[in-house]
Amino acid sequence: MQNRNKNAFTSASYNELVSRLCDSKLTTIGNYRLEKVIGEGSFGKVYLASHILTSSKVVLKSTSRKHAIPLAREIHHLRQLKHPNVTRLYEVVCTKDSIFLVLEYCPGGELYEWLYKETRFEEDVCCRILWQLCQGVRYIHNTGCVHRDLKLENVFLDKQYNVKIGDFGLSRESDCSRRTFMNTRCGTVAYTAPEIVLGQKYIGEFVDIWALGVIMYALLVGKLPFDEDDVNLTKSRIVHSTPVLPESLSAEAKDLILMLLQKNYQQRPSLDKILTHSFFTSRGYHVSDVTKARSTKKAEEKVRSRLALVGVDMEELDKSLSELRCDALYGWWFLLLERELRKETRKQRRGSTPHKTKDRSLKFFAVPSSPSVKEMTISATPMRADYKSYGKSSSLLTTFREWLFHPKYNPEKTPFNSDAGGDILCSSYSSGTVEGKQTSNTEVHSVSKNQCSPEFNRISLGKQQTSLYKQGSDADVSDNMNTYAAMLSTSSDSNHSHFSSSSLNFGRPPDDKDSNGRGVERSSSNASSFKSVGKKAWRSRSLSNVSSASSNSLISIVSSKPTPSAPAIAKSCSSIDPLQKLHLPRKDTTSLMRHNASAIRVLALPRRLSQSTYMKHINEPAFQEEEEEEAENNDG
Numbered sequence: 001m002q003n004r005n006k007n008a009f010t011s012a013s014y015n016e017l018v019s020r021l022c023d024s025k026l027t028t029i030g031n032y033r034l035e036k037v038i039g040e041g042s043f044g045k046v047y048l049a050s051h052i053l054t055s056s057k058v059v060l061k062s063t064s065r066k067h068a069i070p071l072a073r074e075i076h077h078l079r080q081l082k083h084p085n086v087t088r089l090y091e092v093v094c095t096k097d098s099i100f101l102v103l104e105y106c107p108g109g110e111l112y113e114w115l116y117k118e119t120r121f122e123e124d125v126c127c128r129i130l131w132q133l134c135q136g137v138r139y140i141h142n143t144g145c146v147h148r149d150l151k152l153e154n155v156f157l158d159k160q161y162n163v164k165i166g167d168f169g170l171s172r173e174s175d176c177s178r179r180t181f182m183n184t185r186c187g188t189v190a191y192t193a194p195e196i197v198l199g200q201k202y203i204g205e206f207v208d209i210w211a212l213g214v215i216m217y218a219l220l221v222g223k224l225p226f227d228e229d230d231v232n233l234t235k236s237r238i239v240h241s242t243p244v245l246p247e248s249l250s251a252e253a254k255d256l257i258l259m260l261l262q263k264n265y266q267q268r269p270s271l272d273k274i275l276t277h278s279f280f281t282s283r284g285y286h287v288s289d290v291t292k293a294r295s296t297k298k299a300e301e302k303v304r305s306r307l308a309l310v311g312v313d314m315e316e317l318d319k320s321l322s323e324l325r326c327d328a329l330y331g332w333w334f335l336l337l338e339r340e341l342r343k344e345t346r347k348q349r350r351g352s353t354p355h356k357t358k359d360r361s362l363k364f365f366a367v368p369s370s371p372s373v374k375e376m377t378i379s380a381t382p383m384r385a386d387y388k389s390y391g392k393s394s395s396l397l398t399t400f401r402e403w404l405f406h407p408k409y410n411p412e413k414t415p416f417n418s419d420a421g422g423d424i425l426c427s428s429y430s431s432g433t434v435e436g437k438q439t440s441n442t443e444v445h446s447v448s449k450n451q452c453s454p455e456f457n458r459i460s461l462g463k464q465q466t467s468l469y470k471q472g473s474d475a476d477v478s479d480n481m482n483t484y485a486a487m488l489s490t491s492s493d494s495n496h497s498h499f500s501s502s503s504l505n506f507g508r509p510p511d512d513k514d515s516n517g518r519g520v521e522r523s524s525s526n527a528s529s530f531k532s533v534g535k536k537a538w539r540s541r542s543l544s545n546v547s548s549a550s551s552n553s554l555i556s557i558v559s560s561k562p563t564p565s566a567p568a569i570a571k572s573c574s575s576i577d578p579l580q581k582l583h584l585p586r587k588d589t590t591s592l593m594r595h596n597a598s599a600i601r602v603l604a605l606p607r608r609l610s611q612s613t614y615m616k617h618i619n620e621p622a623f624q625e626e627e628e629e630e631a632e633n634n635d636g
């Protein structure tokens with residue numbers, strides 16, 4: 001019997017070896033296990049991968065060896081940069097044909113993607129992004145380097161939506177104290193400074209500052225300041241035109257944009273001056289808060305002793321670190337060190353929290369007190385449903401958005417059929433103007449209390465949508481974020497447990513499926529015009545042709561009454577307690593969902609307030625590193 005087992009084991013392991021050796025698919029590179037392709041760079045694929053020894057997630061950017069020379073410059077600069085707002089380079093792996101840069105993984109994706117989806121940002125949100133961006137750029141300049149290709153596509157966001165400057169392919173050394181003049185024309189036209197357009201010698205630092213102005217304008221206005229279909233016209237605008245600033249921008253925002261976009265580079269402010277501008281100081285950002293290098297001594301000692309324990313040659317390690325070799329040891333060291341630092345942070349945080357809890361949902365509700373909430377009633381009738389698939393993208397925001405527009409309505413996947421805990425139904429309502437047309441949205445969906453997890457910082461929304469009623473455009477999806485922010489705020493005021501056992505039932509319009517049972521494609525002219533531009537085309541043109549006006553986020557809790565008409569909704573909205581606890585039967589919910597829905601009461605938050613609340617929430621550190629905590633527990 002034992003012999004037979006041994007033979008079976010030997011043959012299985014032999015077969016596995018053969019299939020591994022014969023498999024042409026790339027599964028590992030050095031110490032990294034490739035998980036999936038997440039992007040395509042100019043010179044090769046970009047993979048999400050995990051470090052085999054630490055399980056840390058990283059990005060592997062592949063480049064053909066043919067491009068080794070320009071790549072050397074990128075590696076040379078990047079390996080010197082260690083700052084929280086700059087993507088880290090951990091290792092460089094060379095194979096016969098390719099070179100792989102092992103980089104910090106930024107699950108939040110490109111800032112560009114965010115803006116594409118959000119249309120434009122509130123000033124508070126822009127302020128946070130720009131503050132971090134300026135800190136990163138200041139650090140890069142102080143290290144004796146200029147980026148020269150700052151643009152929305154090269155700014156990434158991490159899990160907590162912190163800014164990470166990436167893509168140093170055009171970077172160059174520069175001595176900011178001696179003002180190095182450069183000749184090489186580089187970068188993307190819409191972000192190019194006038195002195196480069198005019199063919200003059202330029203100073204890299206001021207070119208980066210101009211690009212910061214373009215980014216700031218784009219974040220606040222939703223389009224690039226100088227961007228025409230004709231490249232020459234764009235260039236002419238860059239040199240001669242003053243950017244058009246919407247009236248709605250604050251005086252500080254306008255002032256800073258104009259300072260950054262000074263045609264004469266000598267009149268552009270230094271980064272120190274930018275960081276003390278009232279756009280930042282009026283929102284409580286001060287230079288004294290600029291991230292200081294954190295002491296890593298304790299963590300380093302721990303990592304050293306661990307590596308020594310497993311037989312790593314310490315002399316080799318020191319050489320690798322001091323010579324910035326970016327080899328396997330170097331990568332291992334920094335990934336372990338970062339893990340150790342995060343562990344330290346968690347411990348400190350736990351130490352300073354009087355009531356530590358394992359329950360993430362409690363953390364989720366332990367948010368700052370809510371802004372004042374004002375009541376309003378629904379004024380739009382749910383007309384039709386749109387569903388899009390969710391969860392396919394690596395970007396959190398994309399997942400979030402995909403979830404909201406689930407195309408294949410599948411009752412089997414609703415929380416009602418599962419044994420998940422209580423559910424919270426959220427509804428969001430927004431109104432605005434899209435290409436001159438007045439639109440309004442009413443969206444209804446549910447979130448399980450149990451789904452509060454770090455995935456979305458506060459709430460994991462995946463696979464929890466039950467229905468989405470929509471009328472008008474999808475231009476204001478950001479409002480759904482506001483909904484969650486609003487939900488957080490309200491629930492923090494009262495005890496979160498009032499949601500804990502509530503379940504819900506609501507229906508969907510009978511005509512929202514085609515005969516095959518598929519979700520009906522969205523036909524909103526606004527939505528399609530927004531999409532029809534196409535991402536790439538849109539990328540090179542303006543950031544958006546959609547202008548959204550006022551919008552409000554709402555929360556509703558739903559009863560099991562039949563789907564009412566708009567006036568009925570409005571009536572019921574005004575008569576029932578918004579925070580009513582609902583205990584509805586869970587079984588047979590599929591059929592109930594088809595027929596029963598009614599919003600009880602809706603709470604509205606001014607958009608600006610709720611978006612800034614959201615931004616505050618995403619900075620809460622309580623939602624980090626779930627897997628690491630697990631690993632920590634396993635480590636003992």
Ligand SMILES: Nc1ncnc2c1ncn2[C@@H]1O[C@H](COP(=O)(O)OP(=O)(O)OP(=O)(O)O)[C@@H](O)[C@H]1O
Pocket residue numbers: 038039040041042043044046059087103104105106107109110153156166167169
């Ligand atoms: N650190 C990262 N974290 C997460 N995703 C990343 C990271 N780096 C790159 N990506 C993804 O890979 C894609 C391509 O990467 P990147 O833009 O850096 O390549 P590139 O060669 O510089 O391309 P281009 O020069 O055309 O911008 C990005 O759009 C992004 O989706």
